[in-house]
Amino acid sequence: MTVEEILVDIQDISRIYYLGSSELKALNNLSCKVGKGDFLVIAGPSGSGKTTLLNIIGCIDKPSSGRIIFERKDITDISLDKLNPLRLNHIGFIFQSFNLIPVLTAYENVELPLLFKGLGTREIRELAEKxxxxxxxxxxxHQRPSSLxxxxxxRLSIARALAGNPTLIVADEPTANLDRKNAESIIELMRELNKELGVTVVIASHDQMVIEHASSRLFIQDGSKLIRHE
Ligand SMILES: Nc1ncnc2c1ncn2[C@@H]1O[C@H](COP(=O)(O)OP(=O)(O)OP(=O)(O)O)[C@@H](O)[C@H]1O
Ligand SMILES: [Mg+2]
Known part of the structure; x- marks a missing residue:
């Protein structure tokens, strides 16, 4: 991969969680590159550090050491607060438990991040409906999430994540709460959108079906990289 082809460059990161007096090293000197347009699946057993790595790639967490380069910019020393605009404008999130806002309708859930971005009313309506x-x-x-x-x-989480035209989508176990048929159609939809819009997708999952849909795969164990398949 040339420098221009890399979206996120994770260089030799470790992430240590401190619990009282004990320490847990969730990531251990791990390096990986996320290429532009990739559909990368991070796989590995429970507790191997998938979510920890995904949160760092999605700029919602910081490593304890190592560096992160996002679109050729070193963002390692920028605080999470100061990264808000980067997240708002460039990154979409999809979670296992959907994280939808229960009192808002489906339309309003998609509309909300676009309002934060400061888009005009007409543009918001067009994007949300599209x-x-x-x-x-x-x-x-016009229904609330509880009636879906x-x-x-x-699907609603995917619409919400994509309406803001992100460069990167990060998804943590997006199929975990779905039956097989729905899980497959969700992954196929994400893959289609990845190809159609060119949006880079990084998914943490231990679901074999999801792993099979990937364009590249990163296997981790005990916070270290085991192997990478393109
Ligand atoms: N906030 C936290 N505080 C302390 N330890 C944590 C925290 N989050 C994760 N850990 C620990 O870090 C390790 C990696 O956790 P992580 O959630 O990244 O694993 P995972 O691969 O996503 O697992 P799963 O497949 O079960 O979701 C685990 O041992 C976990 O207990
Ligand atoms: Mg996890």
């Missing part, structure tokens, strides 16, 4: 259509839940637009199925909620 992505709700694209993920196949336009007919549920698990698969529909995950």
């Amino acid at each position: 992505f709700l259509h694209r993920v196949g839940i336009a007919d549920k637009m 199925s698990g698969g529909q909620r995950q």
